[in-house]
Amino acid sequence: xxPTQSVSESLENYLEAIYHIMDEKQAARAKDIAQRLQxxxxxxxGALRLxxxxxxxxxxxxxxxxxxxxxxxxxxxxxxxxxxLRDFFVKVxxxxxxAADETACKMEHVIPRSIVDRLxxxxxxxxxxxxxxxxxxxxxxSFCETGTMTDDCERCIGDGSRxxxxxQ
Numbered sequence: 001x002x003p004t005q006s007v008s009e010s011l012e013n014y015l016e017a018i019y020h021i022m023d024e025k026q027a028a029r030a031k032d033i034a035q036r037l038q039x040x041x042x043x044x045x046g047a048l049r050l051x052x053x054x055x056x057x058x059x060x061x062x063x064x065x066x067x068x069x070x071x072x073x074x075x076x077x078x079x080x081x082x083x084x085l086r087d088f089f090v091k092v093x094x095x096x097x098x099a100a101d102e103t104a105c106k107m108e109h110v111i112p113r114s115i116v117d118r119l120x121x122x123x124x125x126x127x128x129x130x131x132x133x134x135x136x137x138x139x140x141x142s143f144c145e146t147g148t149m150t151d152d153c154e155r156c157i158g159d160g161s162r163x164x165x166x167x168q
Contacts, residue, residue, distance in 0.1 A: 011050060012078050014037070014047045014051060015051065016075055016079060018033060018067055018075065019067060019078075020079075030044045078108055081108040082104045091123055092122070094137065094140070
């Protein structure tokens, strides 16, 4: 069970916004949240009440807003999922940053932590693998543009299969 299962996508967006605002200013105001999420003040008030009822924010009307320890934990997890997805889209799939960020924002609410952890391992593998790494990503870019494989692929696949059988 993830720590955010009982929190809706909308409330997760509020937690994430509060987290980022707190990172910049130490505490948030309702108007900061409204600006960041581009919503009306009345929407912010309703969301803050729900978040306070669930013990995720410290909120009183016209006062500064902060995350509770539990709220901060959940917000950090949301931010982590977002950054992981965004990095995967940019670093591995070579998606432009704006599209990657927008897509990560939509997906961060539904992707299980186990898949995020797997994506992290994949990105680490690509970064560290001397055979594939950056070169592999550029070959993928080329394949996306042209739809054709290069001659290097057959040689690399052949080398990889020999390596897997203990032959170097």
